[in-house]
Amino acid sequence: MNIVRLGPEALATLPADVLRPTYDRRGVTAGIVHLGAGAFHRAHQAVFIDDCIAAGDAGWGIVAASLRSPDTGDALKPQRGLYTVAERDGANEMLRVVGSVLDVLTASQAPDALLARMVDPRTRLVTLTITEKAYLRDANGDLDTAHPDILSDVATPGRPRTAHGFLVEALARRWKSGIAPFTVLSCDNLPANGRVLHRLLIEFARLRSVDLADYIEKDVACPSCMVDRIVPATTDADRARISARLGVADAWPLVTELFRQWVIEDHFPLGRPDWERFGVTMVDDVAPYETMKLRLLNGAHSAIAYLGLLCGKATVADAFADPSIQGFIQGLWTDLVPTLESADALGPEDYTRKLAARFANTALKHRTAQIANDGSQKLPQRIVAATLQRLAAGKVCGRLALVLAAWVEALGSSDVEGFTDPLDGRFRRESLSEMPPQAAVELVFDAAGIARGAAEKGHLIDMVACTLQQLRAEGVYALLLRLNNEDQGK
Structure with a gap:
């Protein structure tokens, strides 16, 4: 026909x-x-x-x-x-x-x-x-x-x-x-x-x-x-x-x-x-807009992707509808906004309100596995740079550490359809889940060149490894609950 x-x-x-x-x-x-x-x-x-x-x-x-x-x-x-x-x-x-x-x-x-x-x-x-x-x-x-x-x-x-x-x-x-x-x-x-x-x-x-x-x-x-x-x-x-x-x-x-x-x-x-x-x-200069988007949109997208994979959520809308993940993202934005140059002039509160509505759009079947791809190339500018900035300022980085730990844990999963990374082939993915958290984080960070030359690299690796240990021992929802409750107690 x-x-x-x-x-x-x-x-x-x-x-x-x-x-x-x-x-x-x-x-x-x-x-x-x-x-x-x-x-x-x-x-x-x-x-x-x-x-x-x-x-x-x-x-x-x-x-x-x-x-x-x-x-x-x-x-x-x-x-x-x-x-x-x-x-x-x-x-x-x-x-x-x-x-x-x-x-x-x-x-x-x-x-x-x-x-x-x-x-x-x-x-x-x-x-x-x-x-x-x-x-x-x-x-x-x-x-x-x-x-x-x-x-x-x-x-x-x-x-x-x-x-x-x-x-x-x-x-x-x-x-x-x-x-x-x-x-x-x-x-x-x-x-x-x-x-x-x-x-x-x-x-x-x-x-x-x-x-x-x-x-x-x-x-x-x-x-x-x-x-x-x-x-x-x-x-x-x-x-x-x-x-x-x-x-x-x-x-x-x-x-x-x-x-x-x-x-x-x-x-x-x-x-x-x-x-x-x-x-x-x-x-004249796109940098302030670019940083806001990379951290508030793309950084949150990566967080939703890796947490969603660990929680069995197939799409962004599914993950964002989960109160634990949505509460975490709201807290993540609170941590990220102070890292932006000229934040007040950019209107980040209005921007994140619009992002929340976009993430909740059930008409878009945006797969978490698709967004999770190529994290070793994406996370340095989306999450790592802001984390190093907060560490240097002596700020708490628990949520940012969880995003990176969730990425390492997701990398150790070999059964997620369509989830790939340029690190594939550098080591056996399954081996990550068998390694102690410190060794797994060090291997992934070194292979990806994450925080190379940064004064806070050792601190960052220790913090992510500690979070990965907690993630494996307690489960992702326990960590989300703890972080979200800390916000409510402020």
Whole structure:
């Protein structure tokens, strides 16, 4: 049986309550190349760009590229890049077909095509959502120059495998051809993501040529930004429900919340979309917003994920509905807010009230195992930095220690489907649960490079090990009860 797929020809047949592109996509040119064509980009940046194009800013269409997997391209190419974003809040669901993605490439299959797009003078902006681990940093935060993909990209620059390789090769070709460099915008959850990426690109370029490294250091703009929207993994039930409402099949729709936020440092030598018309905040320094989000949203998300796994909670909403976990998160926010710069100006109380409503949204089936992934890359900026800050100030860190202990304990579980970490392969996960707490924490922290060089590292390890001992002896709910009762007694 032939199944009618979502595509340009199907737009006119969609139900009246489904939003869709009102512009002629044939008149849109690609001004953006995006590396990392995952769900978050398509539910966040691509939606903002869709708004810009609909308002007449037609020079900012997107060519999205997956660095490895062909899955996104296989799903969207037959649909000419069209896909549905379902915004859910409780029982309400609004569908919107997004048209800003003009093409989807798979870098591993078509590196020449991707490089050609990046070198094209019409490409003025390259954005990234490649996840923290794809930045390929060593334990000191520098470029992992021994990584086999980095070595391959230096040896064969015309056949890159990494984001670094594609960016530097494209910039080198533009430089040689007299084409001004595109702006590079990291949209990943890294502190000072633009500055980190700029430094890594310089380090990578220096492996090829000192002159190329100097050019990138001097002439390539890498503003930092902060992004925020919860985008759970799409399920087969989501596909079936959304396709039924559309009346045509969408191979990869997305489900997300109503909330979306993007804060960007305003440094774009070749111009940029007029996206502040649609809610983007342009600033001189993104750092205060970024730190608030990393600690209050992402830090709380990680806490919910690891505590939820230990308590048998499959989704964020399930975990946050548990009074013990919700009370813990409220206390965690109380501990984290004083670690923020310019906290009063950012309005953290209002921010955390909104976060609580977002976490409680039962319409979003955001799996705790999905959020728990890659903790060794995420927790240093989400939890560890704030913990070291509080330790140095002589503050109590019981809740922060429990988050880290819950992570180590969860790492020792080998039966959680879909829960992975870059540390996998460095040691046998099952061995962690067999080790004494002190040895387990030391092994994980050293393997992940956590708190390397920090004066409080020994204190941090001892504190987390003590908490892990209590967690194993008493159980997670006993520790949550104790911490929550301490708050009530203040």
